[in-house]
Amino acid sequence: MxxxxxxxxxxxxxxxxxxxxxxxxxxxxxxxxxxxxxxxxxxxxxxxxxxxxxxxxxxxxxxxxxxxxxxxxxxxxxxxxxxxxxxxxxxxxxxxxxxxxxxxxxxxxxxxxxxxxxxxxxxxxxxxxxxxxxxxxxxxxxxxxxxxxxxxxxxxxxxxxxxxxxIDLARFRFDPALRERTRRRLGLPEGAYVVGGVGRLTAGKRFDVLIRALAQLPPDFWLLLVGGGPEENVLRRAAQRAGVADRVLLTGERVAGGRPGADLPSLLTAMDVLASPSTEEAFGLAVVEAMAAGLAVVYVSCPAIEDLRAGTANGSRRVQGSAGSFARALLGIRAEGPRPRTVPAAAHHYxxxxxxxxxxxxxxxxxxxxxxxxxxxxxxx
The missing domain is CATH 3.40.50.2000 (Glycogen Phosphorylase B;)
Incomplete structure (x- = not known):
């Protein structure tokens, strides 16, 4: 054929x-x-x-x-x-x-x-x-x-x-040594709790919600946004207005290590949780990739999880979508303590x-x- x-x-x-x-x-x-x-x-x-x-x-x-x-x-x-x-x-x-x-x-x-x-x-x-x-x-x-x-x-x-x-499951397998190298490369302070967001920086992805949530969180919380797009400067200004610009990292489309997406697995290892504030997703690929990296995820809309039977996406948490709901969920996840970076059944399904x-x-x-x-x-x- x-x-x-x-x-x-x-x-x-x-x-x-x-x-x-x-x-x-x-x-x-x-x-x-x-x-x-x-x-x-x-x-x-x-x-x-x-x-x-x-x-x-x-x-x-x-x-x-x-x-x-x-x-x-x-x-x-x-x-x-x-x-x-x-x-x-x-x-x-x-x-x-x-x-x-x-x-x-x-x-x-x-x-x-x-x-x-x-x-x-x-x-x-x-x-x-x-x-x-x-x-x-x-x-x-x-x-x-x-x-x-x-x-x-x-x-x-x-x-x-x-x-x-x-997704290629093997590509996202957690590597603790890679995590340490990546966090050093990004200049993250020791002990920083890193919330990640992955996707095109467009208004529909609502990454500004995560910036407002960061302003409600303790100073050891950081936000790492992976991707580029037309809203990049808008988000930088939002971080400045919120007083958190020194705790927000934006990678742009071309991240260290090569072509767009080439460094995504290492950036996921550097995170402690992934947050997806988009209210309208057709699938939720970033969430699935995060689960394959063993991350806890907080999301508003993710058919990739919602279309599966209950219990297959351990470590995921759905929220209403406001900055406050994200801040509360992220505080709750950190309070639960470090979790093993194992891959839930939902990721294997994809x-x-x-x-x-x-x-x-x-x-x-x-x-x-x-x-x-x-x-x-x-x-x-």
Whole structure:
């Protein structure tokens, strides 16, 4: 099987990193097209031996990109096209059908209750999404929560397959020696209790809540924010106003040790707890990665935990989302004393090899379905 993955961009982001990790574990010959922004993840994919093509799309309404994409798909002789993120799903599914490819799959990475990829969910966004969705054979949801949202939108249930995001468990295994080295490199004082936040620095991630919570905590609490984004300077100013700028560390997109995300395991080892203040998550990848590092987690929204049976995510605690609720929860976790950095069952549930195998089942189903017939009844996990 030869597959083409089409994604809106390859900058730093969860969907982009997830695509790279999946391609490392899929037993399929895969190429990648990025419509825009061939950023750091494009370089990483190329280093992995994946052929990456930048389509050079100038904006959402650059219709000239469509015939270019159709020609590329035809020339590649692909058996299957898999699209990721909103713009790529709209253009990619149409281009695949025009190019004669019928096995078309899309992954919905970030559908929230009121937004998708940071854009407000309007009637126009929904209708365009649904119109293009009918051109595919299956839509993959990264969590049962996202699957339910797709159904509420109007996507027929039998067309939806749940394939959760996956992680490389071994990559996040706790290393006490690495923890000490990383904390020294970051300049953290001995005995500092480090609260971590991981993700794009955007308004929707609500990292300002953690800054306000830090102001309510004792002076040995520190905040380590891993990631970059448009809100970085906003957060720095918020820390100054709150009087905690000397206890807030922001790594930016390119952290020490190489490319974005390359140093994430070491930064997680330096933390004592991870806090996720976002109120609208499609999965909660940072929380799962933190659990794989043996961290306690405090979160507002995390389908990756909420969709599992109770007791599988030991060490996790859900809060309402205010600065005060985070401050109280963090004080409570520290009062419980040091916890073993063991990996809960929830993290094992999201092993990348398991997710890749589930996706291969979807590929097999859509590839074997006769033209014109949707793949009803594919097993969802």
């Amino acid at each position: 030869k597959a083409l993955h089409i994604i809106t961009g390859l900058g730093v982001g969860g969907a982009e990193q997830q695509l790279r990790l999946l391609l490392r574990h899929l037993p399929v010959d895969c190429d990648v097209v990025t419509l825009t922004n061939p950023g750091p993840v494009a370089d990483d994919l190329t280093a992995d031996g994946v052929r990456v093509t930048h389509l050079g799309m100038s904006g959402n309404r650059d219709l000239t990109a469509l015939p270019r994409l159709v020609r590329l798909i035809r020339a590649g002789g692909y058996d299957l096209v898999h699209t990721h993120l909103y713009r790529a799903c709209v253009y990619g599914r149409l281009a695949a059908r025009l190019a004669g490819v019928r096995a078309v799959v899309a992954t919905e990475h970030s559908l929230g209750e009121s937004q998708m990829e940071g854009r407000r969910l309007s009637a126009g966004v929904r209708e365009l999404y649904l119109a293009s969705e009918r051109l595919g054979r299956a839509t993959v949801a990264v969590s049962p929560t996202v699957a339910e949202r797709l159904k509420l939108w109007g996507v027929p249930g039998p067309r939806i397959e749940v394939v959760p995001n996956g 092993c990348i090899t398991r997710s890749a195998a589930q996706l291969m089942d979807v590929y097999a189903a859509v590839s074997s379905t006769p033209s014109g017939n949707p793949p009803w009844g594919v097993s969802s996990v």
